Amino acid sequence: MLPVSQATGSMRTAPADQPTLVPHYPGGLVELSGGERVYVVSTEPPAISPAPACGQPGPRENVLCVHGMAGSATNWTELMSLLAPRFACDAVDLPGSGWSPPPARMAGYSIAALTETVIKVIEQRGTGPVHLMGNSMGGLVSVSVAATRPDLVRTLTLISPAMPDRLIHPSHAQFPILAMPRVGDWLLRKGDAFPAENRVWGVMGMIFYDPGTVHPERVRQAVEEMRRRDGLAHRRESLVGAARAITAEYLRPARAHGNAWRLAQLVRCPVLAIYGSHDRLVNPRMAGRAARAFADCRVIVLPYTGHVAQMEHPARVAAEFTELAGAARAGAADSGPR
Numbered sequence: 001m002l003p004v005s006q007a008t009g010s011m012r013t014a015p016a017d018q019p020t021l022v023p024h025y026p027g028g029l030v031e032l033s034g035g036e037r038v039y040v041v042s043t044e045p046p047a048i049s050p051a052p053a054c055g056q057p058g059p060r061e062n063v064l065c066v067h068g069m070a071g072s073a074t075n076w077t078e079l080m081s082l083l084a085p086r087f088a089c090d091a092v093d094l095p096g097s098g099w100s101p102p103p104a105r106m107a108g109y110s111i112a113a114l115t116e117t118v119i120k121v122i123e124q125r126g127t128g129p130v131h132l133m134g135n136s137m138g139g140l141v142s143v144s145v146a147a148t149r150p151d152l153v154r155t156l157t158l159i160s161p162a163m164p165d166r167l168i169h170p171s172h173a174q175f176p177i178l179a180m181p182r183v184g185d186w187l188l189r190k191g192d193a194f195p196a197e198n199r200v201w202g203v204m205g206m207i208f209y210d211p212g213t214v215h216p217e218r219v220r221q222a223v224e225e226m227r228r229r230d231g232l233a234h235r236r237e238s239l240v241g242a243a244r245a246i247t248a249e250y251l252r253p254a255r256a257h258g259n260a261w262r263l264a265q266l267v268r269c270p271v272l273a274i275y276g277s278h279d280r281l282v283n284p285r286m287a288g289r290a291a292r293a294f295a296d297c298r299v300i301v302l303p304y305t306g307h308v309a310q311m312e313h314p315a316r317v318a319a320e321f322t323e324l325a326g327a328a329r330a331g332a333a334d335s336g337p338r
Contacts, residue, residue, distance in 0.1 A: 021217050022081040024074050025091075027099070032120040039099035040121065041073045041091050043084040061154065061325065062127035065091040066118055068136025068162065069242040070203070072098030072225075075135060079310040082318035087131070087325070092121050094138070096238030109241025111137075111249055112258070115144040119152065128152040131325055135159040135310060136281065137246060140260055146271075147263035155328045157272045157321050160282040160307050163260050163290070164250045196226040209278045209306040264293040270331070271297040272324045274317060276305035298324070 027041030063083060065076040073091035080089040093100040095108050095117060107113055118141055122128045132153045134142030139161025146153040200222045204211040229235045252259050271294040275284040284301050291299045300320060302309055310317050 021215050022077055024077050024221075025080060027073065027093075029099075030121065030124060032117070032124050034120075036095070036103070036117065036120065037101055038095060038117060038121060039073065039093040040125075041093075043080050043087075043089045060086060060088045061131060061329075062125070063087045063089040063131045063133060064118070064122060064125075064127075065089065066132070066134040066138030066142050067091070067094065067097065068134075068138045069246065070097070070239060071135065071138070074098070074221075074225075075308065076133070076310060078314035079133075079317055082314055083321070086322070088127070090121075090125065090127075092118065094141075096234055096241065102234035102238060103241075106237070106241055106244075109238065110245050111140055111144060111260075114141045114245070115148065118142070118145050119149050122149075122152045129154040131155045131157065131321070133157040133159070133310075133321070134161060135308060136162045137242060139163070140246075140249060143260055143263055143267065146269060147266040150268055153269050155270045155272070155324050156267060157274070157317075157324065158290070159274045159309050159317065160276055160279055161273065161290070162246060162249075162282060163264070163286060164252065165283060165286060192230065196223050196230065200226050206280055207307040208312060209276065209304050213312075261289070261293055264290070265295070267294055268296070270324055270328045272320055273297055273299045274309050274320065275299070275301045276307060276309055276312075277301055277303045278305060279307045281307045 025041040025043055027039050029037045030040045031037055063080075065073070065080065067073060067075045073093050076089075076091040080091065083089050094114055096102040103109060103113065108117075118132075122130055122145075129152050132142050132145060132155070134140070134157070136159070139158040140163060142156060142158065143161065143163070146156045200219065201211070204214055204219070204222070208214060249260055254261065256262075271290075273287060273290040273294070275282065275287045275290075277284055287299045287301050291297055298320075302313060302316065305312055
């Protein structure tokens with residue numbers, strides 16, 4: 001879940017001892033049922049084409065990654081590269097994000113609609129059940145998918161999931177304002193007056209514990225992507241739609257049908273929930289509530305980490321996920337026919 005930022009500080013660059021940069025994975029538009037199209041990147045390019053019929057096992061278990069507000073599939077590049085030797089990884093650009101076209105209606109940005117989109121992606125790929133990963137708003141969507149379609153989810157990994165919090169963080173105050181008709185678009189237009197470099201730096205300053213460690217090439221790519229999206233007619237619409245979706249979930253009564261924490265109680269697959277000790281968007285104290293809400297959940301709070309642990313500490317996240325997947329595999333084997 002990335003905020004809209006108009007920070008005006010100068011762009012910093014990462015230290016010279018950065019590791020070799022991993023190229024972003026190739027992708028393509030995938031046609032889903034109902035005519036919806038989304039952009040999917042994959043560690044295995046042939047997988048961009050329609051997959052074999054559901055039920056035909058692949059050589060490796062499949063992973064599907066879901067980004068947060070204002071993010072994209074490229075948020076998962078480093079993590080996917082570490083998992084690729086053992087897992088077949090896909091990452092989806094949600095409707096209106098990245099290279100995916102916008103939904104036909106504003107309702108298409110709702111959590112319920114995004115849940116259906118992710119379900120369609122898994123079904124279209126024919127790779128279910130998958131190891132489902134979600135960051136921020138993508139974590140909220142992933143919880144909904146796991147609760148409503150348990151047959152499609154092998155394990156669930158949540159990285160700073162944007163689950164409703166009764167104590168609203170000051171950084172969230174902008175979301176209800178952005179969600180307001182016409183007001184949100186007006187505010188975003190004002191923000192567009194700031195250079196792309198400043199807006200990118202503002203976002204990185206919010207989501208990373210130490211944005212100075214971001215690889216200089218990633219900074220350059222982010223600025224280029226910001227400029228590209230500035231030219232899209234639906235850019236502001238997608239941000240307003242996401243703000244409305246998050247606001248609606250935070251305002252949903254605790255006992256109401258579809259409340260995210262009630263859905264969490266329905267999830268029966270193994271869950272790994274990772275929080276950042278210095279997350280400015282999702283309070284790490286929510287880790288305790290996650291541990292209580294999910295039936296089978298391991299919770300980790302990573303030190304010196306912000307909102308996007310998969311980008312800041314991909315090796316640690318990969319190791320924790322690999323352990324989760326291995327345990328799930330062993331559990332499935334133990335419960336199989338004897």
